[in-house]
Amino acid sequence: MKPLVLFDIDGTLLRTRGAGREAMDDAFLEVHGWKKATEGVHIGGSTDGRICLDVGVKYGATVDVDAVKAAYLVRVAERLEDKTRVEVCPGVFELLDAIGGRAHVALLTGNWESGAAVKLGAAGLWTAFEWGAYAEDAVDRNHLLPIARARARTRGLHHERAVIIGDTPADVACARAGEGHVIAVETGFGDPEELRSMAPDLQVSDLQQGFARVMNFLG
Numbered sequence: 001m002k003p004l005v006l007f008d009i010d011g012t013l014l015r016t017r018g019a020g021r022e023a024m025d026d027a028f029l030e031v032h033g034w035k036k037a038t039e040g041v042h043i044g045g046s047t048d049g050r051i052c053l054d055v056g057v058k059y060g061a062t063v064d065v066d067a068v069k070a071a072y073l074v075r076v077a078e079r080l081e082d083k084t085r086v087e088v089c090p091g092v093f094e095l096l097d098a099i100g101g102r103a104h105v106a107l108l109t110g111n112w113e114s115g116a117a118v119k120l121g122a123a124g125l126w127t128a129f130e131w132g133a134y135a136e137d138a139v140d141r142n143h144l145l146p147i148a149r150a151r152a153r154t155r156g157l158h159h160e161r162a163v164i165i166g167d168t169p170a171d172v173a174c175a176r177a178g179e180g181h182v183i184a185v186e187t188g189f190g191d192p193e194e195l196r197s198m199a200p201d202l203q204v205s206d207l208q209q210g211f212a213r214v215m216n217f218l219g
């Protein structure tokens, strides 16, 4: 039976050299008048909904999430028009090619779906994914794996093993919370030692260096 392989986006599939955070800051400035609103707020491995809640706590105010989301989407698209800001992580295209017929491939990300589309579109990766679990599905990332599994089943994608590929301790925690497996990559926001301390099933420096081990793990 094919495994369900769920990719995180930021730091796993691609990097945007800070464009995501800048666009979020732009959006909070535009909607609420707050400067550098995400400063001091945990971003890596969070969800866009959770970031909005955390920024609200920081300012002691209620965030207009719909307005921030709308502004963010415009701003992130603008910033990623500069293609030098988008970098696909090493080995991503090769891995997606290699597992295409051998796994059910989808996204599991803290991005809003439309934001995921903008980022992946800028990287030439959007067409590689037909579906996913997104920030709209849950504020807490740890709830996303059961949602992704249920969504796979409704699409007729039968699987026993779900494997998350991600770059932060939050990806490892999310996999454990949903009784899934996890491959940690050191291409993003997670400190390698901290990732190791979370005991992922496999940890690789990047998907190119670790290609053979990742393929072996996926079976």
Ligand SMILES: [Mg+2]
Pocket (backbone or CB within 6 Å): 008, 009, 010, 011, 012, 044, 045, 166, 167, 168, 188, 189
């Ligand atoms: Mg990430």
